[in-house]
Amino acid sequence: MIRKFKFEDEMHESLQCVPMAVRRKLDRVGLKIGLQQWKSLDRGERLAICHFPFDSAEECDALGVFIREAMERRLGVEPKCLTDAQRASAEPPASPPARAVVHARTAGFDLNATTWSRLDGDERFALLKMGDAETPSHNLGAALKEFNVPAIAQVDQPRAK
Template sequence: MYKRFAIEGDVHGSLDLVPLAVRRKLDLAGLKLSLAGWQALSRAERLALCQLPVDTDEDIAVYAEVLRGFAARAGVALSPLAGAPVRRADWDLAGVRARLSARLGPGGAPDDDALGRLTEEERYAIYKLADPARGPEKLRALLGELGLLRDDGGDGRPPG
């Protein structure tokens, strides 16, 4: 079973948009799939891509092979991710802490105990939504959903 975040709304019912859980899997596989490409896949294929595990290097290799097969059947182009390779360490406790501190200020991020209780999928979602290029609304909503919301004035910036 994959993590379904409430902040994603009906994404999981319709699968018209790429869920955060699949974005993590695509990042780990080092592949980019456009929204149009995602929508060209059958619903059964999209659901399979949500459910397939990526816990080990072998799982990731199988995931990439299955995705390539689905894409080939649908005539969808896949491309490698631009930039540095994505690693699980990017959203480990230290990575999430650093990104949240940069985004919310040193006092705005949840403590290490709270962050340490999160699953990998939850840490990934925080890491992605704490990207400085994104607005703070979804990050704040996710932190609230996960019970981690800090009192920072409501705008994603540190108090003061």
């Protein structure tokens, strides 16, 4: 079963982009698939990758074999392998990254340690990928809202007389 976020609804219909849940699977498996490579896979292969389980080491190994063989058949190439540090990003840190906090604040949300601790691993991963980059994703605000991250209280400004 794939975790579907509302901010990605259109993506799940067409599978023309790599859904966040698949990005997490790829990180855990240790493979990088570019957008053009993803689009080169047929819809059945993309759906299989979406729904493939990845909780155990054996499931990750099987998913990796499936992806490598599908890409070899379709493109004649193997996907790039991620470094151990890149693979580690599949398991987000216990505290929100400072840059993600700043980007969330800019979007009008208070992403603090308490809120972060209430998020599940998939939600943390999504916020890490969307908010901890130099330039945040255009979907960051929608994700923060979907994940019930509190909005920053607006302070009433005194009116000019």
